[in-house]
Amino acid sequence: MEDSIGLEIGGLHCRARAASPDVRLFLATELQPFAAQAGPADLNLLVRWGVPHLPANAALRFASSGVWRLYADGSLLWLAFTLPGAHAPYRVLSLDARLSHGELQVELAGAANPVDPWEYPLSELLMVFLLARGRGVLLHASALVDRGEACLFVGESGAGKSTMTRLWAGSGVHFLSDDRTIVRRHGTSYWAYGTPWHGDAGVASPGKAPLGKLFFLQKAARHALRPLAPREGLTRLLVNCFPTFWDPDGMAFTLGFLAQLVQEIPCYELAFSRDAGVVDVVRSIRD
Structure with missing residues (x-):
């Protein structure tokens, strides 16, 4: 397990770092061919345990037909991932307006287990977001x-x-x-x-x-x-x-x-x- 894991897809480098020693990161098998070496990243994420939640004033921007919804609050974007039938998200990601930094909150109930920071559909969503900013x-x-x-x-x-x-x-x-x-x-x-x-x-x-x-x-x-x-x-x-x-x-x-x-x-x-x-x-x- 590592405290920093990089992913490179389409020439775009995303890197996740653990916020504390008790957060252990791993790269899923299907993503391992896309592992990125250390270096400057287009997007940096900080991963922490907690109770995933949205700010009180977050406004819904888009509701997908799957598990994710996009919200906005001030200059921040928020992605909330909620399982069908659940009342609260199991993961919440905040992103700055430039899509250069973010923070991923992971459900505390899984704290004993290692974390895949890029768990689908997040990896794909991040690429769609980044590509639409003039990249492809x-x-x-x-x-x-x-x-x-x-x-x-x-x-x-x-x-x-x-x-x-x-x-x-x-x-x-x-x-x-x-x-x-x-x-x-x-x-x-x-x-x-x-x-x-x-x-x-x-x-x-x-x-x-x-x-x-x-x-x-x-x-x-x-x-x-x-x-x-x-x-x-x-x-x-x-x-x-x-x-x-x-x-x-x-x-x-x-x-x-x-x-x-x-x-x-x-x-x-x-x-x-x-x-x-x-x-x-x-x-x-x-x-």
Whole structure:
């Protein structure tokens, strides 16, 4: 167990530190490939035992369909995590306005146990928050690296992202993710990053690669490719990103980022059936 644990996803470094010696931190198995070395962090969290609670004047900003809700109080943001049927949160995180520092309150009832500071969905939420501050986007997309560039296969749950990953097995590619991929811009290039939040194929790599093409998945009886105009590509990306509805500036950034992305990266509709011939179809536009 450690008193400081770093996590790096999509080139963003988050670090958690124990507030006292009785707080023992650990990194969950699925996050260990994304462990960060010591160094400056984009976000620093202090983890302490206590009775997780919100300030009396905290105003609800967003209620998810899952376990978390977002509140605001003055310049601070508050994330409260509450199990279904429970009357009080089991974790509460406060964040400063710059998203550079925060404090995580963990339910005292678990004080005898080590703490995973990044327990899902917090790790994913923090990335969505940080990316929306001018850094990039998280997409519902599987990603693989073929001949030095990343191909993203975009689609909602059930569209075939994990299936596509399996169909490419044995084709000599490197997989980044089978479900969720981060895209960021560095200079004049876009880069795709793997994430820990995998789908049915269990692919979660900390690797990255320059982004080459976007494919929007469509299940069909036979394989077919159709180039998409930027406007159509943008429409499809918007329903496959993680929008920050509670943050107008973040929403504006995401829309602008995606609009520029589809202007610079070729977009295709990829109709596919469940056979490996789709590999040759995709590669046919790369030769």
